[in-house]
Each structure stands twice: as C-alpha cells, then as structure tokens.
Amino acid sequence: ETGVTQTPRHLVMGMTNKKSLKCEQHLGHNAMYWYKQSAKKPLELMFVYSLEERVENNSVPSRFSPECPNSSHLFLHLHTLQPEDSALYLCASSQELQGAFGYTFGSGTRLTVV
C-alpha cells in the first residue's frame, strides 16, 4: 500500500446511523487532515492533526467526531447526520504541519445521508 488510502469508497447511511470513515497514510507524514467537498463549493477544512494531536477544529458540528490514534491513522466518526452532510470526504496528509510542499489526498469517501 502506498500513499493515502481511505475506506469505504462509498457509504450510504440513515440519519440515525453511526458509521466511521478510515484514513491511513503510508508516507511517514506528520500531519493529517479531513476535508469536505460539496458540489460547487471549495474544499472545506474540517480538522487538522499533528502527531496525533488535534490542532484545529473549524467549527464543525459535533455530529462529526475525529480520532487520531497514531500518526498514520485518522478516523471520522459520524452520528445523527443530516442530508446536507452528503458530500465527498477527503483525507490528506503532509510532511509537516506547515504543508510547505502541499498535501497528498486520499481517494475520498462519497457519503450519502438518506
């Protein structure tokens, strides 16, 4: 496995369900990120982790709960979502927190809330 891998690729969930998105990076990077991409909107930064410590939370509703057990893994736990939360959720990593060389993105999870 190389790069940044995300699972599942597609997820359909009801508003009362609980599910988790998983991200794993094999690049030895120290920072990881969750982004949300909705149609015709810029990528929205949700959470930033550096060496397993959350350094930024961009006013994300509490129905989204991140977890970073180690520097290679990042989870996004979902519960009681709304239909407007349907989007492409992208995980990214960078060598260091400053992101001077840009981010490497995973393939994303396409989430549909019904």
Added chain:
Amino acid sequence: QKEVEQNSGPLSVPEGAIASLNCTYSDRGSQSFFWYRQYSGKSPELIMFIYSNGDKEDGRFTAQLNKASQYVSLLIRDSQPSDSATYLCAVNSPGGATNKLIFGTGTLLAVQP
C-alpha cells in the same frame, strides 16, 4: 475571510492549444501556492507548486506567480483531451495554530479533440 477565487468555467480549448487558468487570492501573507488537478469522481492530485514571483516550468505546465497583484496562473501547453479535469488553486496562508491550504472552487477545463 481569506479567499481564493477562480472562474468556474468551463474553459474550452482545442487540442494542442494553450490553456490558461487563473486564480486570485486575498491574503497578502500567503507564502506558497499550489495547483491540483481533479478528475471527475477522483481526489485532487498535486501537479505544481510555486513560492517565488515569476514562472516555474515542469513539462507542459507553467505556474506563474505575481504576489504584488495577488494572482497565480497555470498554463498548459499542447493541451490534450486527457487534461480535461477541474483544476484547483490552493494557497497556503499563515494564521491560527497552523498554516492551512485554502482552496478555490476550481476551474473546469475541457479540451476538445
């Protein structure tokens, strides 16, 4: 509110032509600038980054940066149908606990065979 602006397009160019994609940003403190390519249904892929004023060339791609005017552009020479994708401009802006990448909405490029 730090912003990155792009024309959403679509920008249609014939095969073999030069495609010119433009981006403006609001934060004068921005330090590094990135172009990502995103095919439909896929994740963004980094194709160029630039830090200094002027041009940076990599194969058929040239990134141009003008910090005084706060714009960055991407030129694609000899455009191919396989270049058809959405091109995202991203700006690394300092602030808060960390620098962060601020993205534009992207420009859809369509290269006509």
